[in-house]
Amino acid sequence: MSQKGYVIVTGASRGIGAATVLQMAKEGFDVVGTYIHEGSEGKIQKVMEQARAYGVTAEYCRCDTSKYEDCAKLFAFAEEKLGRNLAAMIANAGIAGAAFFNEEPRESYENMIQTNLLGPMGVAQDIADCISYLVNSNYVTGQTISPNGGIYA
Numbered sequence: 765m766s767q768k769g770y771v772i773v774t775g776a777s778r779g780i781g782a783a784t785v786l787q788m789a790k791e792g793f794d795v796v797g798t799y800i801h802e803g804s805e806g807k808i809q810k811v812m813e814q815a816r817a818y819g820v821t822a823e824y825c826r827c828d829t830s831k832y833e834d835c836a837k838l839f840a841f842a843e844e845k846l847g848r849n850l851a852a853m854i855a856n857a858g859i860a861g862a863a864f865f866n867e868e869p870r871e872s873y874e875n876m877i878q879t880n881l882l883g884p885m886g887v888a889q890d891i892a893d894c895i896s897y898l899v900n901s902n903y904v905t906g907q908t909i910s911p912n913g914g915i916y917a
């Protein structure tokens with residue numbers, strides 16, 4: 765196990781999360797990554813293989829960060845694999861709207877609020893007693909209007 769501890773990155777199967785995992789591994793941190801869709805397991809496996817090439821421990825599990833009980837399972841998994849030397853939690857998992865604002869179903873609104881807002885708040889609470897850094901992702905569209913992005917911004 766790395767003396768530096770480990771970093772949890774949610775939404776690590778692709779995009780910014782996958783790139784973050786690889787950068788953290790390059791810096792010498794062990795990593796735990798998550799994905800949500802069954803079809804993404806092959807992708808996260810490859811990301812973790814690439815991370816291990818930096819000589820660190822890299823684990824992954826499936827976790828829906830919009831569900832508090834899944835987040836609790838994620839930390840139980842991470843603790844079992846890597847202990848409590850959690851250096852940082854990177855709450856990256858998120859979804860964007862894909863419809864025009866007034867065409868997006870109300871259930872999508874709820875899912876987005878749960879995933880992008882309440883999910884990161886929930887994971888933060890769960891790890892408050894052993895965390896050094898918590899990083900939430902943000903985006904400039906939060907300060908602008910993007911009609912095709914549903915309620916994302």
Ligand SMILES: NC(=O)c1ccc[n+]([C@@H]2O[C@H](COP(=O)([O-])OP(=O)(O)OC[C@H]3O[C@@H](n4cnc5c(N)ncnc54)[C@H](OP(=O)(O)O)[C@@H]3O)[C@@H](O)[C@H]2O)c1
Pocket residue numbers: 774775776777778779780781798799800801802804827828829830856857858859860879901902903904
């Ligand atoms: N791309 C941009 O321009 C941009 C800019 C600034 C900020 N952001 C924000 O940065 C974050 C990552 O962006 P991205 O473009 O890299 O996203 P992406 O390519 O769409 O990847 C999203 C990741 O989150 C996972 N995910 C989605 N819903 C989840 C849930 N409920 N629980 C757990 N994992 C979940 C996905 O897993 P699966 O593979 O299993 O679906 C995937 O690993 C998002 O929060 C996004 O809003 C994006």
